[in-house]
Amino acid sequence: MSSKQQLVLSIIDFLNTSIQDGTVKQDDVESLEVAIQCIGEAFGVDPTDETQRDRLSVKPATLPTIFDVFLKTRAKMDTAAPAASSSSAPKAPSAEDKTAAESFKAKGNSYMSSRNYEEAISAYTKAIELDPTNPVYYSNRAAAYSSKNDHAEAILDADKAIEVDPSFVKAYHRLGHAHYSLSDYKAAADAFRRGLALDPSNASLKSGLQNSESRIGDDDDTASETPAAAAAAGAGAGGGLADILRGMGGGAPGGGAGGMPDLAGLMNNPMMMQMAQQMMANGGLERLMSNPALANMMNRVQSGGGMPSMAEIMSDPTMRDLASQFGAAAGGAGRS
Incomplete structure (x- = not known):
């Protein structure tokens, strides 16, 4: 029942935050507090129990950030559907476009080195606009998003890199790392496994998979x-x-x-x-x-x-x- 309790704790935290930040009108606070208590008791979740909270918390992810990943993924799929049904293939980038895209990628890498993540994202975006067929640009932008803790966007870019080139191993590590950072250890493990199927000797993917699997565990083991x-x-x-x-x-x-x-x-x-x-x-x-x-x-x-x-x-x-x-x-x- 641990996964359900994790969801319940996330819901309770969201509701408590909504009370504290004024999202909920004062007239409704008492009713909501009663509802929170009933929800916790029904699922055996006590948000004041620090030991239980350590076991069930999905931080740094929150219910809104997880939901945001879902909405962005669905929006991406909705916009991709018409493009997929179109009979005309995307225009192949010219040699000049590819050269310019590589120049923007180099600028993005330089910005990453100086930890200027916003400028790095902007540079990689320009590279993608010039050459959307290169998975490296999406993968590098995913790394920039993860560096600024926007792991939801990193997941979208890593998925796009894999869509462009399913054999691009580095994108699976980006995807696994982003999911891991959002405490979605099962999705992280799946990404690392998919990468290892392409590159069985990759030490980074092996380490990521082992760490993800160790965080999944059995409910009984985690509780003890x-x-x-x-x-x-x-x-x-x-x-x-x-x-x-x-x-x-x-x-x-x-x-x-x-x-x-x-x-x-x-x-x-x-x-x-x-x-x-x-x-x-x-x-x-x-x-x-x-x-x-x-x-x-x-x-x-x-x-x-x-x-x-x-x-x-x-x-x-x-x-x-x-x-x-x-x-x-x-x-x-x-x-x-």
Whole structure:
């Protein structure tokens, strides 16, 4: 019943937000609060139970963002239907169009490097307008959308890249990452599997699939896990952050104090370096450094209190989310 309870919690959160932001008229608030209580009791969902909330929450996705994906997908299908029935094939881009499109793609890549995602999206869009037959442009624009946390648009672009060229493997990773970021782990796993059917040795797709499958789990297994254990499992599967730390000495002889790995070993780990670059690219480093829990840990270390343990790190929601995201994206394909 876990999937239904996840939906119910999302509905309750949406209704509570609608009360708080004034969407619901004051005269209707009391009736809606009674309805929320009845819905929760009917499905065994208590939004004040933090343990249950950790298990059922689909954050960072919300009911409106999930519904937005559905509406955009349906609109896309509706507009594509007349084009598909048309007898005239789309005009093939000229050599000049292709050259200009490549120039816009290069500009988009440069904007991505400087984290100017809006300009990158604009550049990739111009490339698509000139040459809509190249899946790379849709795939790169999907990466730009994901970088600004607009994963709904990233899904549409990744799907379009696959439609243009079903053999373009990188698009399946983009699609899987976007679904994973919206906590739709089954859809993410499906995308990674489809990519692996084309490229069975692709390490990024393997890692993404393992992380997605570890987050799906059985309802009984999920219910029996503590939030910290569930987060560690999601982050650690398939080469995630927690797995890297454990494999490099966390809690074992030779590791750093308090169960932490050796810093030099971390910096020499290719996966860790790739994950660090991804953090810098999508703003994760700023979020990490502004995390109060991390600041407290560092203050304790500076005061001689010892390094934090893995369990302590993974018990913080922000650290868990970062570990999970970079576990899914570890080894992720770069721009083309």
